[in-house]
Amino acid sequence: AQSVTQLDSQVPVFEEAPVELRCNYSSSVSVYLFWYVQYPNQGLQLLLKYLSGSTLVKSINGFEAEFNKSQTSFHLRKPSVHISDTAEYFCAVTPTNDYKLSFGAGTTVTVRA
Amino acid sequence: EAQVTQNPRYLITVTGKKLTVTCSQNMNHEYMSWYRQDPGLGLRQIYYSMNVEVTDKGDVPEGYKVSRKEKRNFPLILESPSPNQTSLYFCASSLSRGRLNYGYTFGSGTRLTVV
Numbered sequence: 472a473q474s475v476t477q478l479d480s481q482v483p484v485f486e487e488a489p490v491e492l493r494c495n496y497s498s499s500v501s502v503y504l505f506w507y508v509q510y511p512n513q514g515l516q517l518l519l520k521y522l523s524g525s526t527l528v529k530s531i532n533g534f535e536a537e538f539n540k541s542q543t544s545f546h547l548r549k550p551s552v553h554i555s556d557t558a559e560y561f562c563a564v565t566p567t568n569d570y571k572l573s574f575g576a577g578t579t580v581t582v583r584a
Numbered sequence: 585e586a587q588v589t590q591n592p593r594y595l596i597t598v599t600g601k602k603l604t605v606t607c608s609q610n611m612n613h614e615y616m617s618w619y620r621q622d623p624g625l626g627l628r629q630i631y632y633s634m635n636v637e638v639t640d641k642g643d644v645p646e647g648y649k650v651s652r653k654e655k656r657n658f659p660l661i662l663e664s665p666s667p668n669q670t671s672l673y674f675c676a677s678s679l680s681r682g683r684l685n686y687g688y689t690f691g692s693g694t695r696l697t698v699v
Contacts, residue, residue, distance in 0.1 A: 475626075513691040514690040514692045517688070561626060570605075570678060573629075574627040576624055577623060577626050
């Protein structure tokens, strides 16, 4: 079985400041890793994913995450946030030989002007 | 437009009154799943289906039923709802392609209140 720990439940940040959301996972098998974003009153949208290859993955709106196998981490970063980045962010993991997606508890990012 | 459609978006019901939340996807996805989202707990899987007539329990299946008679539909059934099933529910689907997981597509959610 796999599990996901998001180390921060709430992250307040000022506009144009950098942000990092921490995610650690545990699994006895190889995994794929995902970050999903949930804007207020909406469903979840895939932000980025790591399946294989380069350990640094990027989204179209400036987020990036780095897979660190030795530290079993998949932290999400953005160098400069906007008000529109206010949302809840979920880290998720699935075994490479299965389709069950296990989620962390979520991190709420609030961006203030 | 490729999407997962859930209905209803909001539902208030009374304890013990059977209800069904519908989920339909138009992407010919093989894999479908139901999750519930509760504050501080993230999303927890209720049931999933690998294909038509193939369903299995997730982490929190008690009090729920599902069926997969057609590939596009995956309804969630609460035979006798209780207040602890008050939650935000999401249906999701995924394209199964070999061993690669292309991520899930989520519906917009159903907010259920059981009084």
